[in-house]
Amino acid sequence: MARIFAYIVHKAGVADDSAAELLTAASKIDSAASLTAIVTGWGADLDAVCSTLRASYSEVWKIANEAFAYPNAELVRKALVKVLPQGSILLVSHEHFGIDLAPGLSIKLKSAFVSDVLGIDGVEGSHLKVVRQEFGGQVSAHVRCDISSGAVITIRPGAFKPLEIAPVKGSVVDMSSDVGVLAAGRRYLETVVAEAGDVDITKHNVLVSIGRGIQEKDNVAIAEELAEALGAAVSCSRPVVDAKWLEKSRQVGTSGKTVKPKVYLACGISGAFQHLAGIKGNPFIVAINKNPKAPIFQVADVGIVDDLLEFLPEFTNKVREMRTVSAK
16 A cells, blocks of 8 residues: 655644644545645744644654745645655645645656545555535536556545544654755735624534525524524525625635634535534534435435425524523
């Protein structure tokens, strides 16, 4: 079996939640594999991330370079080509940075490429069997990928639940000198911070999140009533913002905000990777959708197939009844 690596995204000295999910995905490929994490960056934040990852990865490859002070997939791609052994399997989170990094990297490595994987069925000979979705999540495609020359695979956020594993005392290997001088055709300009809204959805433990299934602006009130009963906040997917039913500050996803609630109610949300990438911290996900084949059910802890506009009012009434009883 080829050696398996995981590229870890991090911010402000904290590894992305996908670091634990990639461990699970790797175990589906080879349960006996010793997974190596690769982390790029600069300064104290990079050292902090590497130190944390030692508790779950047997080996952490640290690549420090001032050029990595700000994320740049073009530069990271050049660095990984220089350090990855031939025939390696690299797992990357399927979010905006991973989507930028992975396809070109597979070409440079002359290896296979599979994107947005949400299931792994193991290895058969020189072929890896994976599951991904086509046609907007309406079809689950079972794909055989030839990994004899290695592979770059992007893993859908939330598709692989973190495993309960015993802490390890991994080693940090400094690979910085192996990458040499790095130059890119693009450069960092500035970070544009999203405007703050009336409600900060990143601070709430429970979110009632609505999508296209809410159908029209007047129906947003149904979700707001449930949120009030639960002591939660209302968030949404991009179609709701595009329709101007809620402000941009309520959007969850790659082009919105990243949230880490304890409970996430996905109401009428299909479950596109752009939305799921904004949900971190492994929350308890309850999905309500009238389409039984909606991708959101692949990552939900509880799935409810029902008409959203009929289910939510009944659910709200039941929550209120329970709260009234417990208050007596």
